[in-house]
Amino acid sequence: MELQQLRYVLAVAETNSFTQAARRCLVVQSALSHQIARLERELGTRLFERTSRRVRLTPAGTAFLPAARQCLDAADRAAAEAAAAVGEIRGRLAVGLIPTVAAVDIPAALGTFREQHPDVRISLRVGASEDLVEQVKEGSIELAFLGLPTTARPTGVEARELARDRLVAVVAPDHPLAGQATVSLRRLSKEVFVDLPARTAGRAQTDQAFQAAGLDRDVAFEVTSADFMARLIAAGLGVGLFASSYAPQLTGVITIEVTDAPARIEYVVWSPTGRTPAATAFLTLLDIR
Incomplete structure (x- = not known):
């Protein structure tokens, strides 16, 4: 089983199309299809149901997907940690935020961060505070900026009050x-x-x-x-x-x-199990250590 095969599976699952997945992965469709078929033979089961009209995950494919994502995240994390050891910040920075965040000028902070660390891929997810906390817990985002009533406090995550x-x-x-x-x-x-x-x-x-x-x-x-x-x-x-x-x-x-x-109260939160080098660098930029 190869990491590239896992990336192909995720791309097909997210686009519901071998053609679009190949375009996203910058490969020809035949190569992508061949690698997925090879993986399916190794697993002894089909991950996708293919018809002339649609592509969708089989029950086995649905069960396979979460662990595949974890494998790819772990591989990306390993590469980022290795680069950080020699002073280079790479990898991914996924940030969640409420629409009304005001304690931090997010566009300005991201602009400065991008200038300092151009090799980091940045994604933003806007949502409700309670949903963002869950995404931090499950590892789909590294950081989140929340707004909560004074009667509540983020639980299950590391939190710093901003304002x-x-x-x-x-x-x-x-x-x-x-x-x-x-x-x-x-x-x-x-x-x-x-x-x-x-x-x-x-x-x-x-x-x-x-x-x-x-x-x-x-x-x-x-x-x-x-x-x-x-x-x-x-x-x-x-x-x-x-x-x-x-x-x-x-x-x-x-x-x-x-x-x-x-x-x-506005908070920034992150996972209690550790921060990626990119997340640490972004928090450092905000003077949060």
Whole structure:
């Protein structure tokens, strides 16, 4: 069994196409097909069902895939560690982040990192805090930038607190509250809300604040994208709450201080079992050691 064969299997599984997989791997399709067929003969089972219309994993292929990914990740890690021993940072840096991260200027940090370490492949995954923590635990990403209510803390990972922030109300320019300097949660509870999906960490801080005040509110729109939340708010479909450090990035809306606003904490987290050389270098760039 060869690492290149595993890479071919992953490429086919991810594209559902031998043609696209060959294109991604920069080989001719016949060579890729031959290597996968050779691997299947060695395993004594087929990894893919092939028809004229589609390609999909067999049950054996589905079972084979997680360990194949681990093998490739381990091989990449070994190469990166060897390079780091002689002062070269290579390999992969997979970073997860919430859409509203504000404690770190991610584009600027990645730009500097790329200049210092051009041989590192960088990927970004945007998602909810709780999902990103799980991805760090399973090793699919090395680092993640989260935002959590003050009542929660990342578990099962190494964590460093980056910043604390209070939320502000965000409304359309022609909203009746737009001219107010401050607003209370009680007054906001009379409005229709645009918010993140229920049972996400980003939503929890707001839900908990209203519940603690004994208030109900109407969340008419649940949106996974902070930018699209702001667009709905700008269109007058509701009001929202954003971290005060992130709100200045929004356009077409007005921000108002909330007198009894909930707070959030931003963290960076990484695996407790160790960091890749690239992850260590990126954290060092952020002065986190």
